[in-house]
Structure formats: C-alpha cells, structure tokens
Amino acid sequence: MQSPLFGYTENQSQDRYTLQNPQMLRVTLAGHDDILARKGTMVAYQGMMEFDGEYQTPGQRRARAHTGEGLDLMRCSGQGTVFLANLAQHVHVVDVDRDGLTVDSAYVLALDSGLHWEAIAVDSQFGISGSGAYNLQISGQGKVALMTSGQPLMLQVTPDKYVNADADAVIAWSTSLRVQMQAQTSSSSVFRRRGNTGEGWELSFLGQGYALVQPSELLPPQNAAIGQGMAAQYGMGQHGAHGQNQGNIWSNR
Template identity: 70%
Template structure:
C-alpha cells in the first residue's frame, strides 16, 4: 500500500516535550518524569503508560474554588496529545513565571507549580467568570491557540491593551489593569454575559500572547451541535473545564 500519508511518521526527537506537528504534542515519559495533561486530550500512545484521572497535583486549590481538570500520565512510553486540531505551542517557564488563561492549557510538567486565580478576585470585578493559572518554577507547558498567535512585547514606554476574549497568556511580572470597553447591554462575551466587554491593559516589561479569535475555544465544542455547538454556545451555563 502506498500513500503520502505514510510520510507522517513519528518525529524522533529527544526532549520530553516536542511537537509532532503544529497541532499534535508529543511527550516522553520515562518512569522518572510524569506529565499532567488535559483530560480527554490523549489521542495515541505507545509503551507502558498509565493514566490517572484523579492525580495528586502540584498546583494549589484555594478552598471553595474550582481546579483545573487534569490527568496524570506516568510509566514508560510516548504519549500524543491534541485538542480539536488547535495549534500547539511549547513554552519554557522560568523564574519570572507565566500567567495563562486556563482554557488554553494542554499539558505541563509535574515539576511546575500552578495556582488558580479568578480575574474578579484579582481586580475587584464581580461576575466576569474568567480563571487564570499562575505558573511558576522551571519546566515546560504546552498551550493551545485557535489559529496562529501574536506575541506582543510590552515595555515601560509601550503598554499593550488586549481584548479579554483573545488573550492567551502573559508574563506574570507585568502590571495588569482591567477595564470595560463598552457599557452596551448587548455585548456578549464567552466568559459570562456580564453586559460589558472587557480589555486587559499590560504595563511593565514582558509579553502578551494573543490568538486571532474572540469566540469560545473549540475545547467546549459539542459534536453535532451545529455552528453554535462547535463553539460551545449551546452548552449549559457554567460549562467549563473546571469541576467542583
């Protein structure tokens, strides 16, 4: 049998985190290094790999708050992760830390520490419904975007403003301010119908990562739900990757 399909063989690279292609993450587990990944994101694996849906996570869950719904992958082998053909990007986290919209996390090193923080608690705004991860330590995290992202540098003399529905991640060291774009009651945003649109203003030294989409991320899609279902708009209120 012959086909160009047979050219898409496994990439043989050494790093624990690597890209099979721009939409498929390849992670090596070797008995000493586990990986935390988004539940349901495994598309294939080889070797002796175990999947634990209730891992003892290295993150911090505040009492009464949601937590990121992850599974632990351990053993010896190679695991491939993807989520509805979103673009995958590997980021090396250093001592400066990274703040990420939790909707866009595909996988992360177990050596990293993460904490769930809500925007409304950070900025005193009620009802926005947005959750971020504060990721610190040394290790790698795989992020997803809907389309090719834009990396915007932030400097003391050049601050950046981003629509809150398009921002994916930013340097934790940045100063962040949140403000309403409009007071129109007809504005709809994926993180809850607040009656207002929100933007984040970044100041300091670092970067902000933006995706070319303001719609619900495809991980909230419903198969067979039509166009609205593809973007999670027919899901019950409160549906997300978080569980109580």
C-alpha cells in the same frame, strides 16, 4: 498499500516536548519524569505507559469551587512516547521561569508535574467572559503546553510600550506584568453588552514581559445571562469580580 498519508510519520527527536505537527504534542518519558495532561487528550502512545487520574488536593478543590478555575488532569508516567491533542487546536510549548506564567486554565494541554499553580483574581469592578475573572498563575521551573484556536500573536510588553488586548482573545501573559481591566466602549454604553462597536472588555498590560493572543474570540451568546437579573447579565453582582474576587488567591498546595 500506497498513500500520501505515509508521509506523516513520527517526528524523531530527543527532546522531551516536541511538536509532532502544529496540532499535536509529542512527549517522551524516561520513567522518572511524569507529566500532567488534560484528561482525555491522549491520542496515541508507544512503550510502557500508564495513565492515572490526578489526585486533587484540598487546595485544588477549594480553588475550583470558589473560582471556577482549575485543571482536570491525568498523570502520564512510564517509559515511552505519548501524543496529546485537543480538538485540533494549535499547540505551543512555553518554558516557565522565575517570571511565571498567568493563563486561562481552558488553554492548558499539559505541564511538568513539578510546577506549582494557584488561582488568582483579575482585579476589576466587573466580571468578563473569555479570560474570566480568575486565571491560573503557574510558577516554578518547567514546561507548559498551551492551546490556541489558530496561530497566535505574541506581543512584547516594555515599560515604554504597553499592550491592550481583547479579554476574549487573551490566552496567557507574564505574571510579572501589571494588568488592568477596562471597557473599550464609552461610559454611556458600557452597561450594554459591547455597546455599539462589537468590542467589550479589554486587558491592559504594563511592565516587562509578553502577552499571548489568539485569533479567535470566545463570545457568550449576546443575550445570555449568568444568574438572574440585569446585573448578572453584565458581569456584576455575585458573578462579577467586584462581588467575589477582591484579592483572593487559591492554591493547589
């Protein structure tokens, strides 16, 4: 049998994390270095591998219940190679260092089991779609595999050059950055969903670090309302940051 498909062979590498292709992650395990992966993302494996549901600590359960942010994970262990993918999204491997990484949990594909995470509030008077009122702050030494819809844009932030990005397109940013949320519309139209511009909430990043933006905005239906009443439709009330997440931090420990 002959076919161009036989050109898509396994990517040979000694690295722990390798991109098999832009939409698939290849992870090599040596028997003592488990990883945590999003549930249901294993597409193939070789060797003696085991997949178990990851136990959620009381801290993780509290974080999920109060913030909606959390990670549905499985533990991958053993000796061999596992291939991970999710809806053909583009995969990117990031080294988490002392600066830490803040990310929307919806874009995490896998991470080293030794990393620590906690849910933090994005300070604002209003809730937003996309990045959400809460995000995950990942710290420690290790790697995280992120997913984006299409090839992303990495924006460098310096003290003399801050960056603004649409909150619906932001994937992750350096934890060391200061973040402010604001509306792109004028004050007269801020209470109408995205005003007349098609633009809405944005995140402003200041300090030293980077912000990752994808070429896709995950928008809610224009007339969708979370909860009841006008306040809920525009991200205020009990579903807005002003109502529920002033300085709250929820840990997985």
